Amino acid sequence: MEMSMTSVAGTHEIKVLGVNKVFGDAETGVVALKDIDLTIQHGEFVCLLGPSGCGKSTLLNAVAGFSLPSTGDILVKDVSVTKPGPDRGMVFQEYALFPWMDVAKNIGFGLEIKGTPQAEREAIVERLMQKLGLSDFRNRFPKDLSGGMRQRVAIARVLALDPPIMLMDEPFGALDALTRRSLQDELLRIWEEERKTIIFVTHSIEEAIYLGSRVVVLTYRPGTVKTDITIDIPRPRDTSSAAFNDMKRKLGALVMEEHQRFSEDERRGGTFD
Numbered sequence: 001m002e003m004s005m006t007s008v009a010g011t012h013e014i015k016v017l018g019v020n021k022v023f024g025d026a027e028t029g030v031v032a033l034k035d036i037d038l039t040i041q042h043g044e045f046v047c048l049l050g051p052s053g054c055g056k057s058t059l060l061n062a063v064a065g066f067s068l069p070s071t072g073d074i075l076v077k078d079v080s081v082t083k084p085g086p087d088r089g090m091v092f093q094e095y096a097l098f099p100w101m102d103v104a105k106n107i108g109f110g111l112e113i114k115g116t117p118q119a120e121r122e123a124i125v126e127r128l129m130q131k132l133g134l135s136d137f138r139n140r141f142p143k144d145l146s147g148g149m150r151q152r153v154a155i156a157r158v159l160a161l162d163p164p165i166m167l168m169d170e171p172f173g174a175l176d177a178l179t180r181r182s183l184q185d186e187l188l189r190i191w192e193e194e195r196k197t198i199i200f201v202t203h204s205i206e207e208a209i210y211l212g213s214r215v216v217v218l219t220y221r222p223g224t225v226k227t228d229i230t231i232d233i234p235r236p237r238d239t240s241s242a243a244f245n246d247m248k249r250k251l252g253a254l255v256m257e258e259h260q261r262f263s264e265d266e267r268r269g270g271t272f273d
C-alpha cells in the first residue's frame, strides 16, 4: 500500500495559545503545562511524546474541552474551546465501550443520540464495520472481544460521528506488538482516506515516528514544548531504515533527558502520581 506524506495542509485547525495548567492552588499546585504554543494545520498527524507526567493527557484533555487551561486559550477554527464538541472525537486507552451493547450498537450509539435516521445510521455502521474488519463481530459484546477488536470498535464509534479532529490518548498502549502494528496501519489508512486531523498521545518513540507527520516532545513537569519536529520519512515507513533509526536516536536522547528528570523526582519521593 503506497502512502504519501501529503496531508491537506494549509488551513490551521487548532491553535494552542500560551496555555498554562495548574492543578490545585496557584502557589503550591502542580504546574502540568507551561506556556504551550502550538498551531496544528488541517490534516496533520501530531504525536505528543514524552515520559509519564509531562502533561500529554492534560494537553489533549484541554483540546477536547474536558479540562480547560488555567490561563491561555485553545482555538478550534478560531473559536475558543469551552467544552467538548462534535468536531473533536476522543479515543481512550481503555476502550470506553458500553458493555451491554453489541458491536453494531456501540458504533451506532452516538448517531442514535444525534437523531440520525435509522437507514442512514445502519449504512454508516455497516461501512465502518467493513472498514475496520468488524463485520463478523457485529453481534458480539465487548467482553467477548480481544483488546485489538475493542479498540477497533472504539475507533469506529468515533468515526461514525465524522469529527474533523480525532484526539487519541495512548489508544494502542495496552495491545501486543503485532496487534498494535496492524491498528497503527489501519489508523494511517483512515487518516489518509478521511482527511482527519489527529493528535495522538504516546510514550513510544517508535510509535510516534511511525505514525506522525509531526512529533511534539514535552518536557517533564512543567510540561513545555521541548521539540517540535516534522517527520518526513516516506510512507509506508520502514522501522529498520537508517532514516527511521536516526530519528529514533535523536528523539530518544531528548525523551531520555526528560525521563531522567522524572526518575529523579521519583527518587526524591516527588509529588508525581
Ligand SMILES: Nc1ncnc2c1ncn2[C@@H]1O[C@H](COP(=O)(O)OP(=O)(O)OP(=O)(O)O)[C@@H](O)[C@H]1O
Residues within 6 Å of the ligand: 023, 024, 030, 031, 032, 050, 051, 052, 053, 054, 055, 056, 057, 058, 059, 203, 221, 271, 272, 273
Ligand atoms: N486531576 C489532577 N489533579 C492533580 N494533578 C494532576 C491531575 N491530572 C494530572 N495531574 C498532574 O499533572 C501532571 C501531568 O499529568 P498528565 O496525566 O497530563 O501527564 P502524561 O504525560 O499524560 O502522563 P501519563 O503518560 O503517565 O498519562 C502530572 O504530574 C500529574 O500528576
